[in-house]
Amino acid sequence: MSKKINYRKSPKSFKEQIELLEKRGLNFKNKAKAEKILENISYNRLSAYWYPLLKEPKDEELFKSGSNFEKVFRIYQFDSELRIIMFYAIEQIEIALRTQIIFHLSNKYNSGFWFRNPDAFKSYPLFVDLLKKLCINTQNSNQEYIKKYSRKYNQYIPPSWKSFETLSFNTLFSILKNLKDKNEQVIIAKHFGLHHDVLKSWVNTIIYIRNICAHHSRLWNNVLTISPVWPKTPYNHWVSTWENKNQETNDKELNLYSAICITEYLIKQVNPYNKFRSKLDVLFDAYPDINKFDLGYPDNWKSEPLWAK
Numbered sequence: 001m002s003k004k005i006n007y008r009k010s011p012k013s014f015k016e017q018i019e020l021l022e023k024r025g026l027n028f029k030n031k032a033k034a035e036k037i038l039e040n041i042s043y044n045r046l047s048a049y050w051y052p053l054l055k056e057p058k059d060e061e062l063f064k065s066g067s068n069f070e071k072v073f074r075i076y077q078f079d080s081e082l083r084i085i086m087f088y089a090i091e092q093i094e095i096a097l098r099t100q101i102i103f104h105l106s107n108k109y110n111s112g113f114w115f116r117n118p119d120a121f122k123s124y125p126l127f128v129d130l131l132k133k134l135c136i137n138t139q140n141s142n143q144e145y146i147k148k149y150s151r152k153y154n155q156y157i158p159p160s161w162k163s164f165e166t167l168s169f170n171t172l173f174s175i176l177k178n179l180k181d182k183n184e185q186v187i188i189a190k191h192f193g194l195h196h197d198v199l200k201s202w203v204n205t206i207i208y209i210r211n212i213c214a215h216h217s218r219l220w221n222n223v224l225t226i227s228p229v230w231p232k233t234p235y236n237h238w239v240s241t242w243e244n245k246n247q248e249t250n251d252k253e254l255n256l257y258s259a260i261c262i263t264e265y266l267i268k269q270v271n272p273y274n275k276f277r278s279k280l281d282v283l284f285d286a287y288p289d290i291n292k293f294d295l296g297y298p299d300n301w302k303s304e305p306l307w308a309k
Contacts, residue, residue, distance in 0.1 A: 014038045025063035026050065026072075034069050041076070048218050049075045052294070071289070078287045079220040085283060086260075087213040089267050089276045090206050094169045096270035097203065100188045101175060102160045108184060112159025115175075122178045130175065131157070137166035169210060173203050192269050193235035201229035202262050209259045221294045224254040228262060237305035238265065244296045255296025264306055277307070 012020065014035045018028065028034050038046070051058065053067040105114045114120055115134070121127045134157045138146055146166070149158045157163050164172075177200055179185055189196035205228040212219060231238060242258040260280070267274045284290065292301070301307060 012043075017043050021063075021069070024061055025065070025067060026053075027066075027068040029068065029070050034073075037073060046072060046076060049073075049079070049220070052221060074287065074289065075220060078283070078290050079218055080216075081283055081286075082219050083213040083216070085276070085279045086209060086219065086263065089263050089274070090210045090213070092271050092274065093203075093206060093263070093266045094172070094210075096192075097169075097176070097188075098164055098167070098172055100191050101172060102164055104184055104187055105179075106160055108181070112161055113155065113157075115160055115163075116157075120180060121175075122180045126174060126178045130171070133167065133171060134163050138163055141166055169207050173200075173207060176200060176203065190235075192266055194231060195233065198229050198231045198234075202266065204228070205259055205262055206266070209256075209263075219256050219295075220290075222256055224256070224258065227254060228258060234265070236265065236268065237308065239301075239304040239306045241298065242296070244298075255294075257296030257298075257301075260295070261306060277309075 017038055018031055018034055022028065050063070050067070050072045053063055053072070054060075055062045055064050102112075105120065106112050108114070109117060109120070115130060118124055118127045121130075138150075138157055141147070143165075145162060146158060149162055167175075176185065176188065182196070185196040185200070189199040192199050194202065205224070205226060208224070208226055209219070212222070230242075239261055242254065242261050243252045244255050244257070264276060267276045284292070
């Protein structure tokens with residue numbers, strides 16, 4: 001292992017950043033516009049989008065012939081619009097999961113206050129943590145429906161169909177995983193057309209994607225750091241494969257395409273009028289220079305049953 005050294009690079013002006021990139025082989029059609037972009041989108045953030053344009057070995061940070069800044073920025077813009085599409089679709093799936101948890105557990109226990117029963121959960125610490133979150137969230141809520149409830153009723157925490165609207169996607173996922181009665185997981189998963197273990201894995205995956213979108217991080221050319229479960233017996237149309245091979249290592253990996261497939265499958269179950277596929281098509285039409293392979297799309301993706309129109 002090589003010995004570590006202190007970081008000694010000095011900050012550079014935006015003009016100096018352009019000069020450095022130009023020296024390394026990146027072309028600019030309009031330096032004034034490029035400087036304006038760098039003033040508002042950091043060099044470090046954009047570097048993730050020009051990384052594939054670097055020659056090997058990439059540590060030398062020299063660009064391949066013909067690389068230009070405008071191409072980098074178009075990829076950045078594409079990625080920004082893709083995040084918006086993914087975020088909106090995942091929002092609908094989150095709302096559907098919340099609705100199913102509230103509906104089935106309220107009916108099982110014949111009460112909107114079922115969450116106050118520790119026997120509903122496998123984990124007692126989770127039960128305590130959930131009550132704590134609901135207390136804090138409802139106490140701090142400015143939503144009129146929460147305030148109206150508090151003015152009228154004795155129970156401090158409103159019933160689940162009100163109070164659960166204040167919970168995050170992560171907390172909903174935690175509730176789903178920790179339901180003591182596995183049959184409730186099975187019932188909820190059937191609504192989404194999946195085995196309950198697959199649903200839990202997929203929800204974990206789309207929360208990971210949602211967090212990327214919420215923090216404005218990169219989706220394009222991203223390899224998933226978690227591995228969603230492959231559905232052996234999906235109830236509805238699916239794909240034959242979602243894996244890709246790393247061109248450098250030849251190892252199998254999951255790119256964004258797998259998460260896009262998960263989102264398409266789930267959104268079809270929760271919103272028959274959804275426009276997820278059409279929004280993706282419009283986006284790709286607007287950016288014909290974007291290579292779908294960088295997202296993990298296989299050559300035959302259009303012929304897969306999941307994507308049939």
